[in-house]
Amino acid sequence: MRFRIVIVAILGALVFTAACGESDRASDRLQVVATIYPLGYFAERVGGDRAEVSVLVGSGIEAHGFEPTPSDLLALGDADVIVMNGLGLELWMDGAIDALGDDLTAIVVEAADPTRAMEGEVHMHGEAEGAHDEEGDHGHEDGEHHDEDGEHHDEDEGEHHDEEGEHHDEDEGHHDEDGEHHDEDGEHHDENGHHEGEESALDPHMWLSPTLAALQVERIRDAFVSADASNADGYRQRADELIAELNALEQEFADGLDACKHDHFVTSHAAYGYLAAQYGLEQISVAGLSADVVPSPQRLASVTDRVTELQLGHVLVEPVLSDRLAQTVARETGVELLSIHAIASVTDNELEAHGDYFGLMRDNLANLRIALECE
Numbered sequence: 001m002r003f004r005i006v007i008v009a010i011l012g013a014l015v016f017t018a019a020c021g022e023s024d025r026a027s028d029r030l031q032v033v034a035t036i037y038p039l040g041y042f043a044e045r046v047g048g049d050r051a052e053v054s055v056l057v058g059s060g061i062e063a064h065g066f067e068p069t070p071s072d073l074l075a076l077g078d079a080d081v082i083v084m085n086g087l088g089l090e091l092w093m094d095g096a097i098d099a100l101g102d103d104l105t106a107i108v109v110e111a112a113d114p115t116r117a118m119e120g121e122v123h124m125h126g127e128a129e130g131a132h133d134e135e136g137d138h139g140h141e142d143g144e145h146h147d148e149d150g151e152h153h154d155e156d157e158g159e160h161h162d163e164e165g166e167h168h169d170e171d172e173g174h175h176d177e178d179g180e181h182h183d184e185d186g187e188h189h190d191e192n193g194h195h196e197g198e199e200s201a202l203d204p205h206m207w208l209s210p211t212l213a214a215l216q217v218e219r220i221r222d223a224f225v226s227a228d229a230s231n232a233d234g235y236r237q238r239a240d241e242l243i244a245e246l247n248a249l250e251q252e253f254a255d256g257l258d259a260c261k262h263d264h265f266v267t268s269h270a271a272y273g274y275l276a277a278q279y280g281l282e283q284i285s286v287a288g289l290s291a292d293v294v295p296s297p298q299r300l301a302s303v304t305d306r307v308t309e310l311q312l313g314h315v316l317v318e319p320v321l322s323d324r325l326a327q328t329v330a331r332e333t334g335v336e337l338l339s340i341h342a343i344a345s346v347t348d349n350e351l352e353a354h355g356d357y358f359g360l361m362r363d364n365l366a367n368l369r370i371a372l373e374c375e
Contacts, residue, residue: 030228033075034083035090036063036344038207039111041357042217043083045242046224050231051081059347063089064290068096079106080227083220086110087117089204089344109223111216112206118277120203120270120289201289205342209274210250210361214243249361253279256365261373266307266315268326271342281372286325291318291342300328307333314371316340319350338367 030051034040040055047053056072057063068076076082077100084090087110097104206212221239225232257279265276270285284306287295307315307329317326317337330337341350341360354360368374 030224030231031078031080032083032224033079033081033106035085035093037346038213038343038357039083039085039216039220042111042207042213042220042242043081043224046217046221046235046239048234048238050228050234051224057345059345059350061345062291063344066090067092072096073100076100076106077103081223082106082108083223084108084110085204085206085216086112087114087202087204087206107223107227109219111219112204113212113215113219114202116206116212116215117202118273120201120273203270203273203289205271205344206274207343207357208272208361208364209278210246210253211278212274214246214250217242217246245358249358250278252362253365256369257281257372257374259375260369262310262312263372264306264310264312265368265371266303266312266326266329267340268315268317269342271318271344272340286315286329295325300325304329304332307335312371313373314338314367316367316371318342319347338371340364340367 029049030047032043032047032051032053034043034053034055036057037055040053043051043053054075056068056075057066073096076096082097084093089112097108207216217239221235224235228235253275263280264282264284265272266284267286269287269291270283270289271291272283275281276283284303286300286303287293306312312333312335314336315326315330315338317339318341319339326337329335341354341364343357343360346360350360354363
């Protein structure tokens, strides 16, 4: 409510300013506002010299908790096209658009295709993610053992016993008849693999899959064509070129991740579900979809246990986030930290070091190959 009141107050001032005279445009180019860096990059590539693109979420700012400034709202009001990701990434954008009302004349495109969306895990503040008993065992009254991967081990499935008397089967995981499974900490998972008591939400990070990023480019292209039909051929040609580069990048990932020792990797937050799913991998995240939610001690213990169990040698950390929690995992397990980038927000120094979206993605691939011990 406070945020909406602030927006309305700001808009009152902006309307007064606009009434004093029409806004002067820098050129006759298409005025485009994108919410995050990858969408801004795609928009610049598709727009070419026919579009003037600005990005709302500035360098080094975490996208989930961003709030627009008065100048941001003015830019939205002047835009021909607004490119947002959708899937709940920019909840603040929904409020800004609602508040602009009839003053908003732009075509608003949500670049993420909701029909391709997958759910991701949302860790809650201070939430216990499982109960460890005093010996650190994870037992149940029925004598069954459940591990963190959702494995359910009983006497009919090739069990083996450890020193504490727990028994395990040889299957990667066991699901109940209703599709639910349990983990090592006694956690209960639904059919999508989410912890009981945790919320789930649609994962917005589609731009981290080259294949899904190509679909975002198509949506941006279509919005540009609708807004500026006289230059449609140029938008289509540049989009085709960008999509071809994304397809080539996808092949680089497929080749690079084809033969690896591990199929799990640990990240500071759960931004890499689409990328993992595309290449048969699984991310183990310290934080959930929202990187600013501090995970519980039980979650940290659970991730630490998984690193040890899977004999992983690295934790992948995002530069834009604090690496304190990931360092805790690394210290407890003796593994090394590597960088990985969610690319939603990029600093000038990072762009100087990595180049652009493609450079950042290729560096992600290089460090994934190290973490997964690929051939």
